[in-house]
Amino acid sequence: MALLDVNDLRVRFETHHGTVRAVDGVSFSLDAGETLGLVGESGSGKSVTNLGIMGLVPSPPGVVEAGHVLLEGRDLVQMSDAQLRGVRGNEVAMIFQDPMTSLNPLLTVERQLTEVLELHRNMTRAEARRAAAKGLDEVGIPEPERRLEQYPHELSGGMRQRVMIAMGLLCEPKLLLADEPTTALDVTIQAQILELMKDLQERRGTAIILVTHDLGVVAGMADRVHVMYAGRLVETGPIGSLFKDPRHPYTRGLLQSVPRLTGDPDVALDSIPGQPPDLAALPPGCSFAPRCSFAKPTCELDQPALDRIDSQDTRSSACFETQNLPGESHQ
């Protein structure tokens, strides 16, 4: 059995512009120790998918309309708040993008770390303090005892993100949801944090869902990638084959529009024409069709389903024209 099974998750937001289907029927599963990269641009629904898994969709205006999130067979969507509190921070932990706003500025590092341990592990204050110091040490924070006494504002951005990661890992969760964990950090600090996450995953076998817009970060971290566009998964597959031969026009456009450190820098970048769609007024057919250079008129009639596209059963694409796309690297 997979560690996590997300089945037809649907989250909508009622806004004064109309109903926004931020997550529109997302299904996937994740095994223990696996890293899944969830990529897409702003508004594609990748963060809301994570919030939906954690039961943290702000309501109102958000509503989890349908779907099941099975963690080892138990449905998180059906759980009561009290039951969920026993899971959050314990079996499933989350790391947020901005370590400045997601740590409590009024509490010392010690209090923020020991809280989860006292709650979930019934530790005494002294035991929790020792465990917290050990946790900080594990994420490479020098002088953990002194850091415990400090407040978040006394730490640098990289340090704060380490504290967030330490907090997430204290109860040895089976699943870690990392929402843009390094986006607010400089590249040299990002490199440190990514190494750290990989190292901790190898030691503990934690499964990670990594939400990011940075295709480079995904390339280095993930085993599998799911690409989201306008609330839906448009392409999924193992990292290597998906990056080498993207079979959805959006994935292709995305990969071609990233500036790279290799290749000819004087050639203009391929960009995806147009703008990301207005989620409150999506076209009836394929949401990407208006920007797609491979679209046929019929693409605007129905929504394409996410279908298997290879014989090994590892890759899927939600595109009517997938089989007709010109081959790229496998000619």
Place this chain on the structure above:
Amino acid sequence: MSGAILEVRDLCKYFPMGKSGWRGAGQEWLKAVDGVSFDLHPGQTLGLVGESGCGKSTCARTIVGLYPPTAGTIRFNGNDLGSLSPRGWAPYRRKIQMIFQDPFASLDPRQTVGSILTEPMAIHKLGKPRDRRLRSMQLLEAVGLNPRHLYRYPHEFSGGQRQRIGIARALALEPEVIICDEPVSALDVSIQAQVINLLGELQQQFNLAYLFIAHDLAVVRHICHRVAVMYLGRVVEVADRDTLFANPSHPYTRSLLSAVPHVDPEVESVRQRIVLRGDVPSPLDPPSGCTFHPRCPERDQVSGDRCSVEVPILQGSGSGDQQRTCHLDT
């Protein structure tokens, strides 16, 4: 140097911080920019890269006159700007424009696009109102927006479109130099590529010189002709783009480049990163000697304590006009 449209020499910008000692005798200074020099040529782009807090944005703001420089000279076509009064600045402000990072915060939400674009022309008394409106329409067209959107408000546009409005505003006064402060870092990749291409086209069309500030090295590689790397207020390496990316000579540049994730899982799985220890030190109390020495992975290749004592100067290192500040042997 001849031919440069903008010459910056030994530019310093210090900010006064809290006072210490008896009656504030010991004034502390934050040296945000500490002796930066470079030339910018017409039709060329100079990239200014570095991590947060390295002084690249302060450098930009000092050059456009938003901060008075503490020391050093800024020459535009040979005229010293540093000594000018705000009134004296006016004719040069036309020639040096700026594009900001945040397309949401840098446009007045209560002005229509038309008034955002015509306001600078009105201030500089260019043309009649009708000519200004006509020019705004041409500008919108030049940046790939619909000229009929003149009467819309910024909130009606997406992030990428707003950044185009910001670019059109910068172009309104026919500048020769545009300071781009992280112009694409707030945009999604598909939109980012559009804006990068647009900046390139406009440069060719109007022979613009860009000072391009960014932290994303892959973006810099696509748009810049020459690149200066900053660390704690100083330029540590400057070189032509191809030289810098193929053959970085300062240990900081090397580790910065090695830290950038490649968009290729095969490269990523075998790549060796130089992971720097620790964080960037506080610019309030920068390390002695070479400010990079506490984090430098190649420090043990320099004998003795030269790195922690002697401040390295910017000098040639090997090929062409590549320069760096480092005690390592070339």
